Amino acid sequence: MGRKILFITTDQMRYDAIGANGGRVARTPVIDSLAAEGINYDRAQPQNVVCMPSRATMVTGQNIGTHGVWMNGVPLPIDAPSVAAVLGDSGYKTALIGKSHFEPLLDPFLRFEENRQGFAGQTEGHRGFDHMELATHGAVGFTHYSKWIRDNHPETIGGFFQVLNGNLEVSDVAGGDTGAPQVKVNPIERDWYHTDWVANRTIAWLDALDASDDWFCWMSFPDPHHPWDPPESEKHRVNWRDLDLPEGYPQDAATREAIIDSKPRHWRLWYDGELVGNYEAPAKWVPATLTPEQILEVNALVHVENELIDEAIGRVLQAIAARGWSDDLDVVFTTDHGEFQGDFGFLFKGPYHVDSLMRLPLIWRPAPSAGGGVDAVTRVSQPVGLINLAPTFCAIAGVDVPEWMEGTPLPIDDADAHARGFERVLTEWDSRQPDGTAMHLRSITRDGMVCTMYRPGTVHDGTEGELYDLANDPLMHVNLWEDPARRSLRDELLLDLADNFVEPIEMRHAQAPV
Amino acid sequence: MATLRTFARIQRSADDVWKVVGDPSRIIEWFPGLVSVAVEDGVRTLTTKSGLPIVENIVTLDHDMRRFQYSITGPIPVNYHLGTMDVIDDGQPGCLLMYSTEITPEPMAFVLDGVISEGIANLAHMLNEHNEEQR
Numbered sequence: 001m002g003r004k005i006l007f008i009t010t011d012q013m014r015y016d017a018i019g020a021n022g023g024r025v026a027r028t029p030v031i032d033s034l035a036a037e038g039i040n041y042d043r044a045q046p047q048n049v050v051c052m053p054s055r056a057t058m059v060t061g062q063n064i065g066t067h068g069v070w071m072n073g074v075p076l077p078i079d080a081p082s083v084a085a086v087l088g089d090s091g092y093k094t095a096l097i098g099k100s101h102f103e104p105l106l107d108p109f110l111r112f113e114e115n116r117q118g119f120a121g122q123t124e125g126h127r128g129f130d131h132m133e134l135a136t137h138g139a140v141g142f143t144h145y146s147k148w149i150r151d152n153h154p155e156t157i158g159g160f161f162q163v164l165n166g167n168l169e170v171s172d173v174a175g176g177d178t179g180a181p182q183v184k185v186n187p188i189e190r191d192w193y194h195t196d197w198v199a200n201r202t203i204a205w206l207d208a209l210d211a212s213d214d215w216f217c218w219m220s221f222p223d224p225h226h227p228w229d230p231p232e233s234e235k236h237r238v239n240w241r242d243l244d245l246p247e248g249y250p251q252d253a254a255t256r257e258a259i260i261d262s263k264p265r266h267w268r269l270w271y272d273g274e275l276v277g278n279y280e281a282p283a284k285w286v287p288a289t290l291t292p293e294q295i296l297e298v299n300a301l302v303h304v305e306n307e308l309i310d311e312a313i314g315r316v317l318q319a320i321a322a323r324g325w326s327d328d329l330d331v332v333f334t335t336d337h338g339e340f341q342g343d344f345g346f347l348f349k350g351p352y353h354v355d356s357l358m359r360l361p362l363i364w365r366p367a368p369s370a371g372g373g374v375d376a377v378t379r380v381s382q383p384v385g386l387i388n389l390a391p392t393f394c395a396i397a398g399v400d401v402p403e404w405m406e407g408t409p410l411p412i413d414d415a416d417a418h419a420r421g422f423e424r425v426l427t428e429w430d431s432r433q434p435d436g437t438a439m440h441l442r443s444i445t446r447d448g449m450v451c452t453m454y455r456p457g458t459v460h461d462g463t464e465g466e467l468y469d470l471a472n473d474p475l476m477h478v479n480l481w482e483d484p485a486r487r488s489l490r491d492e493l494l495l496d497l498a499d500n501f502v503e504p505i506e507m508r509h510a511q512a513p514v
Numbered sequence: 515m516a517t518l519r520t521f522a523r524i525q526r527s528a529d530d531v532w533k534v535v536g537d538p539s540r541i542i543e544w545f546p547g548l549v550s551v552a553v554e555d556g557v558r559t560l561t562t563k564s565g566l567p568i569v570e571n572i573v574t575l576d577h578d579m580r581r582f583q584y585s586i587t588g589p590i591p592v593n594y595h596l597g598t599m600d601v602i603d604d605g606q607p608g609c610l611l612m613y614s615t616e617i618t619p620e621p622m623a624f625v626l627d628g629v630i631s632e633g634i635a636n637l638a639h640m641l642n643e644h645n646e647e648q649r
């Protein structure tokens with residue numbers, strides 16, 4: 001028998017969401033214990049800060065330019081390579097349960113396989129997964145979860161926040177105690193909410209396996225992504241009135257706006273509601289109207305959602321232990337990208353390469369039988385990316401990393417990282433909105449610096465950029481792009497970025513806004 | 515308002531292509547994701563695989579110009595829509611098929627762009643394949 005792999009992802013989770021990374025509100029003892037027994041990566045970044053490109057990188061182990069999913073709405077080709085197929089070919093049973101988002105969700109013609117299977121309730125999977133049961137952020141759409149809700153608890157559908165309005169725009173309808181956007185009191189029973197559903201379906205799939213099976217299960221929670229509508233019964237866990245405002249939120253408006261104004265112009269344009277650079281952010285919402293109380297309420301709901309995720313993971317790990325698999329179990333926990341949660345006065349995400357969106361939780365608890373476990377307590381400070389996940393799964397399974405994967409297995413400590421050249425991580429953004437707005441960001445994180453250049457688009461002329469010194473300015477408030485004293489460093493980083501960036505083979509059309 | 519344009523050169527005569535394009539009920543042969551079509555009194559009603567109905571007014575069906583225009587009226591959230599299919603004999607081998615769309619709200623353009631592109635590719639494949647069979 002070989003090592004079993006439980007790959008856990010959340011959606012839109014910040015680095016500091018969990019106790020192991022300094023989070024002080026949400027109680028995440030299960031994830032924290034994985035970190036305490038394994039390897040915790042302090043500088044893990046996605047290759048793109050929205051779902052579809054980031055998830056395509058996870059499953060292929062490829063750069064954005066290679067797999068070609070350059071923005072949300074661009075489907076991963078049906079014949080794209082997949083780490084699940086590699087593991088399946090070597091005898092692993094494979095499943096993806098929860099949010100996949102390799103293909104567009106808004107699909108009224110059911111052109112995409114994941115939606116077809118969800119609509120029909122079929123679970124045979126594809127992309128190398130033997131089994132798929134899919135979910136997303138609510139009860140609408142063509143996922144297995146939405147079908148399950150429709151078939152079993154249709155009365156709960158209206159309890160979720162309705163994300164799209166009648167114009168197919170992302171809604172900014174306010175709710176909760178503070179009138180925060182995309183906040184809604186959801187009376188659904190906890191057991192029926194998608195977090196517990198994902199865990200339940202994972203346990204059911206595991207229970208159907210033979211004891212001798214090797215398996216790879218991607219358990220993918222849709223939370224804590226907006227909308228923020230966790231089960232009402234769980235809201236008591238965190239009272240927003242008891243929270244502190246995030247460190248990344250300058251409370252003085254003049255200070256906050258001066259910081260925003262020091263960044264490329266789309267920051268201020270979004271803040272004032274004049275430009276929304278990402279379809280997923282509400283089209284009509286103006287960040288300048290965001291109040292401290294709204295930030296606190298959103299954060300409280302995120303903490304609630306994160307606690308539910310942690311407890312769901314705990315149930316799955318108990319089920320795995322009951323099958324006698326724990327010693328052979330590798331657990332990898334991460335997310336696809338981050339969330340502002342009030343930093344700089346923003347919510348949601350978009351073309352903004354700051355740590356709110358780019359710095360991710362990433363934990364690898366190696367199988368105790370393979371030398372992992374309590375002796376492996378390590379923090380890795382060198383930069384890694386989600387592009388390193390698929391090769392890591394191959395390494396765990398004892399399978400050669402295919403040539404088409406462009407990453408290498410995660411380092412097990414900083415010495416390993418230095419020896420294998422983990423010096424930099426790249427993150428990129430391209431978008432072309434229905435109104436023609438186009439933005440193109442390229443970032444490199446190296447030697448404690450984050451440098452972002454903006455290629456010409458409809459908003460930027462190619463001269464703007466951002467440069468931050470993470471050691472001296474972890475909140476990324478001081479943009480050093482124009483600092484003459486940093487010019488040579490900036491140029492060096494840009495050269496390194498150019499040397500390592502993988503240009504796209506083609507820019508395929510988006511097939512849906514999301 | 516978003517505008518889209520997709521085109522394909524089809525290795526069949528304009529008359530042959532128009533026999534398909536100019537019959538609104540034949541959309542089900544080439545447009546993806548449809549399970550039924552009904553045409554009655556200038557109204558075409560489609561049903562997608564997800565069970566969604568799409569009701570369209572036929573605006574123009576000009577056999578001389580080989581132009582078909584239609585407008586989605588509901589129930590999907592469309593404020594304004596005009597779809598235009600032109601089959602053009604441009605003197606080159608085969609003919610040119612042009613499919614243009616004007617639509618609000620703009621996000622719907624993404625959805626239609628993808629499905630129309632696939633539909634045009636299907637239509638070109640269907641007609642070209644048929645052409646091969648006839649040779």
